[in-house]
Amino acid sequence: MSAPTEAEDRFYRFEHPEGPGFWVRELPYLIILALTLGGVGYISMARRPLIGYWEFMALFMGVVCVASGWRHAADSSGRWRLIWTQALHWGAFLVAMNLVLLPSVQAIADSDTTSLTILLLLALGTFIAGVHIASWRMCANGVIMALGVPAIAWLDQSALLLTLGLLIIVAIGATILWWRRAVR
Template sequence: MSQTDEIDELLNTPPAPPRAAVARRRSLWEREFPYLLILVLAAAGAGWVSLTREPIVRYWDVVAVVVAAVAIVEGWHDAEERGGRWRLVWTQLAHWAAFLIAMNLVFLPSMQSVLTSDALSLTVLLLLALGTFASGIHTASPLMAANGVFMGLCVPAIAWLDQTAMIVVLVIVVLASAVALFFWLRRRYRG
């Protein structure tokens, strides 16, 4: 291939699309999946602890690592080339290492003797929400920060549901009984 052919090939090669255009091509599912995964993992952990009344330390460790990985991947594209990306990795690793230390302090036997399993689960979920929100701020990811806010708002909601679960079950049973009685009476007097 001659030098003229190489120049012609370079001139005729279309430029790479800008990063924003590539990001737009990803489907909604591909863009939102990491955030949905974080929410599902957090909800599953809180639910599991509420059901079993057992702390699941390793599970929360894995969730923290998943959130850290999502934060690094999401911030990677917006970070400056080499220096910014290394800063992103080290700050996120330090951030999530601090979270893991705080979380494991909550799981110490002395803390477990003071907190109920529900309070322990909600405390870890609140720590995870705070860590996720702060990670979203540091990586300039509004979706990650919003994920943290949503998880944080789930903490009082879960606590309220846990306290009112018996009332909710009672209301559901009464409503189901009323509906069943209505249909039974309707069928009995019609036919």
């Protein structure tokens, strides 16, 4: 077994919270996570695609990837390589996302399918970008986005069951409140 390379070491390194610098480093990843969860929640409620939102997310993640890899690039040629690889990477995913929006594709896909497909493409792009810049945080965001796809599908299929469960809980709560007031 060989010793880990510098990129592997960076990928698996967990930086412990030491003052405000830790949170500043983590902030972009937390913003990505919050925006992703917000987008997933909106899709599951509104049932319409958020095309511009996911395109913004792809651009934002490209910037975060460049910023994350910047300090690890050895020299200016490494930084230019980082910029070009991330620009090509996210550009390719933006093209793929927009291919899903072509009228010929939209003729056979509904808005739910379009939203889930775009989210899945974004998740794949995020995970692969995390692998390329050796960032476990970016990979984790990609996995969370990917898990959002079946979660949205499950919520759509289970909406009636969840509503029924909520009504039962409300009915039980109302009965308990009524009973307590009647006992007094």
